[in-house]
Amino acid sequence: MKTKLTFLLLFSIFQFIFGQEISGSWKGELNIQGNKLPLIFHITKAKDGYQSTLDSPLQKSIGIPVDITTFGNNNLSLEIKALNAKYQGTLKDEKISGKFTQNGLELPLALTSEDSQNTNIENYKFSQNLDESVKKINLFLDYLENKNYEGGAISIFKNGREVYQRKFGQENLPQKDQNPQILQIGSITKTMTAIMLFQLIEKKQLSLNDKLAQYFPEIPNAQIITISQMLNHTSGLGDYAMGPQGDERWLQEPKTEKQILDKIKEQGSLFKPGEKVQYSNSAYYLLTKILEKITKKTYQENLRERIINPLQLKDFYTAGEKPKQVAESFTFTNKWTFVKDFDFNNVVGVGDIATNPNNLNIIINAFFNGKLVSKSSIEQMLPKNEDNFGRGIMQVDFLNKKYLGHSGGTYGTYSFMLMNKDDNFSISYSLNAPRVSSKNFITYITNILYNKDFEYPKFNETALSEADLQKYTGEYSSKSIPLGLKIFIKDGILFAQGTGQPEFPLEYVKDHIFTFNTAGLKIIFNPEKQEFELYQKGSLFQFSKNR
Incomplete structure (x- = not known):
């Protein structure tokens, strides 16, 4: 992307x-x-x-x-x-x-x-009393559910077996099905795509050194882009999921394969292949099509033959199967509001799978146990040196512990499938109604599993009137970055929208402070000076109202 x-x-x-x-x-x-x-x-x-x-x-x-x-x-x-x-x-x-x-x-x-909150965390050890940790996780999820802070589902495996699973917060949401069985997993789908491509590589039907031009010669730089570079996000291809200004979420509506390929060609090559790393949905769209071309089978058929049936998975679906009982996505703006998501037929093999966290844990454990690909393939898929991305597998760190797997995000549901090999446990979850961000959610859960104290999250339930919000509205700009930011009121809620970007709601905290927790963003307004400070991922940007 x-x-x-x-x-x-x-x-x-x-x-x-x-x-x-x-x-x-x-x-x-x-x-x-x-x-x-x-x-x-x-x-x-x-x-x-x-x-x-x-x-x-x-x-x-x-x-x-x-x-x-x-x-x-x-x-x-x-x-x-x-x-x-x-x-x-x-x-x-x-x-x-x-x-x-x-x-x-x-x-x-x-x-x-100096801002790190993880000082001395290397001394924390995985819980020796899982029953007690499970009780604490249950209490934490009870809190989130009772406070109407979160909706989702989670599964935890230890030593290859499930020790905890739960759906939570679903009854608080205004969705058609109060007991959904599956959730969208977004880009975790890419791990499935990569696994199936490595199965082809093992059978000599494909090579990491094969060029994109063998399958899509019309794509810019296809003659020099390799399958390997497409898998590890070094191809230089762009992100077809990002639409043009004014239509950023263009994949919410059905698109043809030709329309998507035209978008990929239009975006062109962003850099010389292999020169740097940049996440590319376009690369995985093309990889999915290559899988289908080589096997002469649909993505759905490949998935059933290569992953679903061997692992005896249930409730594991691609978009083409039109799955039912899928949890809808919501965002919180003083109340839960429905989020229109992708037409997932536009992102087959890229981010279309819907399933439950238990299945994700089964898959990540089977993967590392060599049940899906060989040991050699596993090594080739893992990130190398300081890279976060491998070939279908990424690395993230929490509490100074290394996790391998993948993350996923749609317009409203956020997921993780992760394995900690050192402590032999995996955790998978999907959040379809996140007030607590996905990053904070997994941090809270790992804190419990490693016996680290933490404070439960709290949100201000005070709603400001439109008259109170009016003083924040206007068009703002910054000298630090070439981005305009519009602050406006819609349906009694304060929203922000960057130039050429989707709008997003701002949640009131206190004293002119608003947040958008999904993206870890905080804005502190100074109405008298007609400016605000924006904090995100440790960065600070100063914005002033246009005059």
Whole structure:
């Protein structure tokens, strides 16, 4: 999916991953012949990348300009010409490890975020009393349900068997079916697509080095794009799920294969294949079509033959099967409001599957146990080095623990299918009514499983009148990013909408503070100065009302 500079970095449909963020203050200590010298780098998002300053508190030097700040693929590079100094490091698990050089002297320097809330979490161990942890999870979900904070379903496996499963919050939602059996899983579908393609590779029907041109020669750069690059999001192809300005959610309505292929060709190549990583729904749409071409079977038929039947799964459907009892999606704007989702026939193999979390755990356990692909294929699918993306498998970290699997997001339902190999447990869930964001939800659950204390989430139930909201409305712009932001009232609710992006509701917290938790976004208004501060993923953007 996507690369606009702003909220869509978090909204991008079907991606819904939690990439590591570099913006913020990073502190470390140089050890110079037994003497410790604290250094603090303050990194902020700029129009064309990042900018930063350096503080050396012991030397009483504050705000030293950093001339060059670059960050990509989790690698940070800083250059301070006035000090003839450089720093290069790699970000992993909320820590940057690297080397600081000055005038020929090279010293190790590890930086940690001053904003990090995960200090000393490496000491937490997986629960030795699962029965007690399950009770705590049940109490937590009771709380969310009773407070009308969340709706979804969850399953947890330990040592290959299910130890917990529950649907929650569904009866609070104004949906046709108060007892839905399955939920949309979004981009977790891509893992199924990748597994089936590797099954073809094992049978020599396909190769990672095959070129896209063998199947779709009309696609830009098809002669040099490989199957491998399409699988690991380095192909340079775009995101057909993102429609043009004014019709961003164009896939809500039925589209033909020709219309989608035309959109992929129109978006062209964003960069030279293999040059960098950028999530691509377009690549997986084409991979699905390649699977169908090689096997001469539909995606639905392949899925049943290669995954559903071997694992004896029930309630596992593609869009073509027109599944029933699917949970509808909702967003909260003083009340639960229905979210119109994709016509999922537009995203077959990309994000169309509907199922339950139990099935997802069965699949991820079967995958790592070699029941779907060989050990060699598993290794080729996993992320390498510092990459978050492998070939159909991604890596995320919670409580400094590594999880492998995939995330998924539609217009209103957010999912995860994850395996922690070290502690041999998996967790899968789908949230079709999220007030607590997906990232926060899994953080709460893992806190319980690792015996880490935390506070239950709280939301302000106070609703402001339209007269109270009126002072926030208007057209805003920022000097930091080329994005206009419109704040307006609809149906008594405050909404925001970026230029060329979908609108989204803002939930009142207190004292001119509003949030959109699905994207981890907070806005603090200053009505008197006619401006606001927007915080997202550690970045701060200042907006002023257009005059």
